[in-house]
Amino acid sequence: RKEVEQDPGPFNVPEGATVAFNCTYSNSASQSFFWYRQDCRKEPKLLMSVYSSGNEDGRFTAQLNRASQYISLLIRDSKLSDSATYLCVVNEGQAGTALIFGKGTTLSVSS
Amino acid sequence: ETGVTQSPTHLIKTRGQQVTLRCSSQSGHNTVSWYQQALGQGPQFIFQYYREEENGRGNFPPRFSGLQFPNYSSELNVNALELDDSALYLCASSLGQGAGVIVAFFGQGTRLTVV
Numbered sequence: 668r669k670e671v672e673q674d675p676g677p678f679n680v681p682e683g684a685t686v687a688f689n690c691t692y693s694n695s696a697s698q699s700f701f702w703y704r705q706d707c708r709k710e711p712k713l714l715m716s717v718y719s720s721g722n723e724d725g726r727f728t729a730q731l732n733r734a735s736q737y738i739s740l741l742i743r744d745s746k747l748s749d750s751a752t753y754l755c756v757v758n759e760g761q762a763g764t765a766l767i768f769g770k771g772t773t774l775s776v777s778s
Numbered sequence: 779e780t781g782v783t784q785s786p787t788h789l790i791k792t793r794g795q796q797v798t799l800r801c802s803s804q805s806g807h808n809t810v811s812w813y814q815q816a817l818g819q820g821p822q823f824i825f826q827y828y829r830e831e832e833n834g835r836g837n838f839p840p841r842f843s844g845l846q847f848p849n850y851s852s853e854l855n856v857n858a859l860e861l862d863d864s865a866l867y868l869c870a871s872s873l874g875q876g877a878g879v880i881v882a883f884f885g886q887g888t889r890l891t892v893v
Contacts (some may be wrong), residue, residue: 710884710886711821711868711884713883724871732794754820763809764834765834766811766882767823768822770818771820
């Protein structure tokens with residue numbers, strides 16, 4: 668069983684659409700959760716951390732369900748510039764531990 | 779920008795050769811991690827250095843080795859290159875150790891092609 672699983676997509680949506688990405692993780696000891704964004708042939712960039720209470724940053728809302736080991740990202744009012752691959756990332760939060768990445772979900776927003 | 783810089787940005791090597799990749803971490807960050815990202819995959823953890831010591835390693839063979847220097851910059855060395863080593867190599871710097879949220883910032887990566 669893979670540690671972090673995401674639907675690879677691609678998700679093709681028109682501008683203005685709302686799109687949701689889901690992610691599940693297998694390690695119940697995970698303590699830290701993130702969404703990273705990666706543009707084609709570029710490095711991953713932190714989009715937002717994910718907190719148990721859920722958190723919002725503008726058009727982006729992240730949710731965490733520890734009991735189900737499930738993370739989500741909701742993007743409202745999609746922009747052309749949102750086109751990218753979105754990586755779900757977890758970490759045990761202990762010294763020496765790695766960020767564990769999903770394979771990513773590709774989003775393509777069209778006009 | 780993250781303040782994490784990697785060099786070179788692109789590299790072509792022949793199978794069997796050795797390669798050294800370099801990373802300068804963000805100012806004040808004492809932890810550096812290296813990741814390998816193959817095409818269509820998420821980044822895979824290679825190892826992590828904290829205060830010049832390796833303190834975590836992923837499922838990579840010993841021919842992948844590294845160093846961290848007193849200024850927290852780091853090197854990744856790969857010996858006996860194989861075709862499957864072709865990938866984007868990412869360096870990530872972060873601050874601190876121990877439990878809690880450890881946010882990592884990535885450099886732009888080195889794209890290695892082994893022919």
